[in-house]
Amino acid sequence: MNKTYKKFILLFVIVIIILLYFLFKYNKIIHQNQIDILVSNKVEIVQNELTNQKNQALSLAILFSKNQNIINNLEQNNPKELKKELLVLLDNIKKYTNQTNIQVQIHTKDLKVFVRSWEDKDIGLNLENFRKGLVKVKNTQEPFVSNELGKRFNIKAISPVFNKNEEYIGTIEVIMDYSDLKNRLKYLGIEIIPLLEKKYLKIAQNYKDNPLLDDYIVIQEEYDKKFYDFLLENKSYLTTNKFYYENKNRIITQIPLGSFDEESIAIMMICFDKNEQNFKYLPKYEYLGEINTKSNLKNNEEKEKREIIIK
Structure with a gap:
């Protein structure tokens, strides 16, 4: 084997090694980009689901604030009847949607606890000093939702409550945890x-x-x-x-x-x-009925007959 042939072989091996090295680096970059995209997509899913949960809580707070029984009982200082109304509403939500993580709190216009759906403690407690979301809604008189810290940290959607004269009489708050x-x-x-x-x-x-x-x-x-x-x-x-x-x-x-x-x-x-x-x-679809195979076969036979006639 002459020297020229040996040099050619050596050069060929070096080129192959270099190509394999760059191929390895390229595949590694592609793989890393794929992982980056996957993580970004998963994080976006979590953020979207969290936003949906907030929007759902806010929608409920706004709907409850328009309930005439709630408005009347708050204005007439009748917490017992108001709580009965809340429990009926929450029971219906639980019955038809299987959502069990919803709690409701109603406050007077000076931000004192008026009714809580889950307990009767702290009635009359002034929340103004540590509940910034409530203060914001009182000042702006517009609905608001956020992750907010209180005795618990969870999703709190707050809507102002107005009487028939459009006077601000308090707030209603829908609370959801992350379950x-x-x-x-x-x-x-x-x-x-x-x-x-x-x-x-x-x-x-x-x-x-x-x-x-x-x-x-x-x-x-x-x-x-x-x-x-x-x-x-x-x-x-x-x-x-x-x-x-x-x-x-x-x-x-x-x-x-x-x-x-x-x-x-x-x-x-x-x-x-x-x-x-x-x-x-992706959405999951299931068909739970019975498939009538005889009917399908009959329809297929009739379709074939019509195609023959047309031809």
């Missing part, structure tokens, strides 16, 4: 755990006995224990040093849950399988 959101996202292959910064426990007293997760506290009674244990072992995933983290087939990311003034005081941790196709987000 329905969690269930819907789980169906889409996404696990979530909402977490509140533990420094706000002085205000959010209802969570004082909930499990901690580093500098956060879990704010849902029902949550994915496996996801919680996973985060407990990988606390670095709670930081925002990276847009997302990969752990084998898992992708972990988060979105901030801002309060009234858009300050992020909580986060929603998100986890999903990076190899899972995104078809679950």
Whole structure:
């Protein structure tokens, strides 16, 4: 084998190695771009579902504020009858929509608790000092929804209540936690755990006995224990040093849950399988009736006969 042939072989091997290297780098970039797009799509799904939940709460608050029985009982200072009306409305919603995470609170025009659908404590409590959303609605007299901190951190949709003379007489508030959101996202292959910064426990007293997760506290009674244990072992995933983290087939990311003034005081941790196709987000249709195969065969035979006649 002469020297020229050896040089040619060596050059050929070097070129192949270089090509394989760049092919590897190119495939890695393509794969990374695909993961980036997947994460962005999943985060968008979570944000859209969260927005839908807020819009639903706001719609209910506005509808309740137009209920004449609610208006009359608030104006006439009749909390017992008003609470009966609320419980009937909520029972109907539960019966026909299976939504069990809705609570309603009604306030007087000076922002004192008038009626709560879930308890009778704190009636007459003045909420003006720590409920910024209520103050905003009182001042603007327009509906408003946000993730807001009180004794709990959840979705609070508030609508002003007016009497027949269009006088402002109070507010009605629809409260939703994140349980329905969690269930819907789980169906889409996404696990979530909402977490509140533990420094706000002085205000959010209802969570004082909930499990901690580093500098956060879990704010849902029902949550994915496996996801919680996973985060407990990988606390670095709670930081925002990276847009997302990969752990084998898992992708972990988060979105901030801002309060009234858009300050992020909580986060929603998100986890999903990076190899899972995104078809679950499509509507699911099922036909539960019986298919009459004889009728279909007969129709097909008649169709074939008509086609023969036409020809």
